[in-house]
Amino acid sequence: MTTGKQIFSTLADGKLTVEVAEAPVAEPTGNQVLVRMEAAPINPSDLAILTGPADLANAEYSAGKFVADMPEPFYSGQKARHGIRLPVGNEGAGEVVAAGDSEYAQSLVGQRVACVPGTAYSEYCIADAGLCLPLGDISAEAGASAFVNPMTALGFVETAKAEGQSAIIHTAAASNLGQMLVKICQQDDIALVNIVRKQEHVEMLKGLGATHIVNTSDDDFFAQLCAAIDETGAYFGFDPIGGGQMTDTCFKAMEQVASRKMTEFSRYGSDQAKKMFIYGRLDLGPTILTPAYGFGWTLSGWLLTPFLQHAGMETVIRMRQRVLEGLTSTFASSYKANVTLEEMLTKEAVLDYSVMRTGEKYLVTP
Amino acid sequence: MTTGKQIFSTLADGKLTVEVAEAPVAEPTGNQVLVRMEAAPINPSDLAILTGPADLANAEYSAGKFVADMPEPFYSGQKARHGIRLPVGNEGAGEVVAAGDSEYAQSLVGQRVACVPGTAYSEYCIADAGLCLPLGDISAEAGASAFVNPMTALGFVETAKAEGQSAIIHTAAASNLGQMLVKICQQDDIALVNIVRKQEHVEMLKGLGATHIVNTSDDDFFAQLCAAIDETGAYFGFDPIGGGQMTDTCFKAMEQVASRKMTEFSRYGSDQAKKMFIYGRLDLGPTILTPAYGFGWTLSGWLLTPFLQHAGMETVIRMRQRVLEGLTSTFASSYKANVTLEEMLTKEAVLDYSVMRTGEKYLVTP
Numbered sequence A, B: 001m002t003t004g005k006q007i008f009s010t011l012a013d014g015k016l017t018v019e020v021a022e023a024p025v026a027e028p029t030g031n032q033v034l035v036r037m038e039a040a041p042i043n044p045s046d047l048a049i050l051t052g053p054a055d056l057a058n059a060e061y062s063a064g065k066f067v068a069d070m071p072e073p074f075y076s077g078q079k080a081r082h083g084i085r086l087p088v089g090n091e092g093a094g095e096v097v098a099a100g101d102s103e104y105a106q107s108l109v110g111q112r113v114a115c116v117p118g119t120a121y122s123e124y125c126i127a128d129a130g131l132c133l134p135l136g137d138i139s140a141e142a143g144a145s146a147f148v149n150p151m152t153a154l155g156f157v158e159t160a161k162a163e164g165q166s167a168i169i170h171t172a173a174a175s176n177l178g179q180m181l182v183k184i185c186q187q188d189d190i191a192l193v194n195i196v197r198k199q200e201h202v203e204m205l206k207g208l209g210a211t212h213i214v215n216t217s218d219d220d221f222f223a224q225l226c227a228a229i230d231e232t233g234a235y236f237g238f239d240p241i242g243g244g245q246m247t248d249t250c251f252k253a254m255e256q257v258a259s260r261k262m263t264e265f266s267r268y269g270s271d272q273a274k275k276m277f278i279y280g281r282l283d284l285g286p287t288i289l290t291p292a293y294g295f296g297w298t299l300s301g302w303l304l305t306p307f308l309q310h311a312g313m314e315t316v317i318r319m320r321q322r323v324l325e326g327l328t329s330t331f332a333s334s335y336k337a338n339v340t341l342e343e344m345l346t347k348e349a350v351l352d353y354s355v356m357r358t359g360e361k362y363l364v365t366p
Helices: A044-050 A103-107 A148-162 A176-188 A199-207 A221-232 A246-260 A304-311 A313-325 A347-353 B044-050 B103-107 B148-162 B176-188 B199-207 B221-232 B246-260 B304-311 B313-325 B347-353
Strands: A003-012 A015-024 A032-041 A060-062 A065-069 A085-087 A092-099 A112-115 A124-128 A167-170 A191-196 A212-215 A236-239 A242-244 A274-278 A283-289 A297-301 A337-339 A362-364 B003-012 B015-024 B032-041 B060-062 B065-069 B085-087 B092-099 B112-115 B124-128 B167-170 B191-196 B212-215 B236-239 B242-244 B274-278 B283-289 B297-301 B337-339 B362-364
Touching (some): A176 A191, A176 A199, A212 A221, A246 A283, A246 A297, A347 A362, B337 B347
Parallel strands (some): A167 A236, A274 A297
Antiparallel strands (some): A032 A124, A092 A112, A283 B283, B003 B085
16 A cells, blocks of 8 residues: 555644644545645635644644644634544645546546545545546646635626526625636626725726725725615625624625615615625634614525535536636636645745735645 | 594604604505504514614603613614604504495404504504404404514414424524414424523423423523424524524534534534524624534524515415414413503603513503
8 A cells, every 4th residue: 555645634632733644545436536636725715624723823833744722712613623633625636646447537547637635735635536627738736726716706606696696795806716706707797896905906806807896995995885786786795704794894885775775764674685695714703793784684604515516416517617618717826835745834834824815825736 | 634642753863752742644545444543562673663772761751752862873873764753563453443445445444453554553543454354352452463473473484384494493482472483383393492581481481381491591501402402403593682692502502413413524514504583683782603603504684574575465364364363372462561652651661661571561552
């Protein structure tokens, strides 16, 4: 049995230990393929397991390893993973070096594919052939982020269409995913209200052709948001921040726009249905909802995997095909730095990628 | 043109003025009826307009009138009603003394009916005949609360059934509405988790035959709640409190029960869909949602009127018929005190009913 290097994250005794270790490489069976990984992005969704709210500044760093305190209530809140050595890395790209019996899995041998192994920060991964995307001439770096962000951005538009919406609010619009959403919405004729935090993000999205951009740093942010909702009819939004009052602010703005159109006062607020989805937790603080917009609102969690399960195979295949066609255009990702598995666990790298700054994504190249 | 006494609530210049005034009595037209009101309950939903978060303890009280400061942010938050003299009182019962042209409206003349005029704290009201319930031999007092609580409680069960649920959590189970819900759920074979705040409420609900009762005052409240969810499969609940962490607590308990059944750790929490509805704002503070139950949850406002509009006429007629048949049993209400329009605005009465203590509902008998 051969072995390969892999990153594991373990939470135990109040401490988070992340380390590179040698692990056995399993034999692919059935519809599985064995991929020699070439590139894997560090997405916010990976950081939940990789670093989370651990005290990274004061952690002990050694070669290929760090040990950090995990503060309460986050340590107790993750009871289900205490003592379990978890693999990390949702997605990546590499070469298929072996496959299970299935015809499709076998057909991928020797090809470069994008894959979703859940163990992507590894030299070798077992992946489901059904979720692999053959990359042809596209490089592993260009194909590494072919799943999480593209499918999530497409999933937002699919969700909006399924609920009869023709406009969307996105509360972290300058992100990699946000930029994809700008392009998808243009292609699909969906109005998009882009919320950003900095003037440079306004300029960047304008450069992509975005038309409704509101900046939380401006004094008249709330008025800008109301105007954009009024112009687009966006009573439906997606928020990756989670904590704080961003969703509350969107609901308030939606309600103010809707109530301006009312001819009669209602103690219960407007009839306008308002819906927001939280799809990430960039802010781990509590979500605050004030009683300022009646009862005509819904707030819901949104995750890619249940969405895909619910959407059905036909929709998923159509989405995957669209990603493949747009991998170097609509769905292109860019990276700040490439790191090896060992470099990924140095203090310098950890403190840099864990803050999740817009446009500063890391790529792991084992 | 005749006139009648009526209560009006006006918010202006930072102050809430509530007073009895003479107002013209309109002629009913079309499907309208004119009802001489005999009894109208003061429900929490009426208090939103009648008192809200005004400073009632320090208000100026005079005959048939009080004037109270409305603190911020509540004054500015109700901008849409500034300067508007609003009628008050959702529902009540009385005798139909005139009717519009429609055959059905005419057929009600001379009958005692339950009605939903929105102006129920009045000597005379215009009401929609379509929402009137002919009371026959039932007294106005017994019929006064035939709409809001009974239809809301039935609406919860209809909502649960429509979403394929066979169990419900109710977070204010000792209320008048909560007691109705206990009886409806027994009749319809829906499991009900009753959350109460006092041991006397536990005893009271036991007396009604409730089987799952958890008391927030007990040290092991959270464990009780988890056990009840586990036994009933209630991942679907209704909350009239709104502010604070009651919905958060329910989501947490649902997730803990669901994750105990999981065989594998998931960073995203369990697959179990969890849903809570806020249908009131007994607590006007913000709703706090902590990141402790993944992304498989939905929190939504729930209001009777949009529910009924969505449910369709056939369902509404079936629900109304059920209320009429159970008005002195399943849907019976009880009152702490009867007050006239003038007595309703005395300091003693206002300070008493505005706290919305369980089992201490007032009835207005103009």
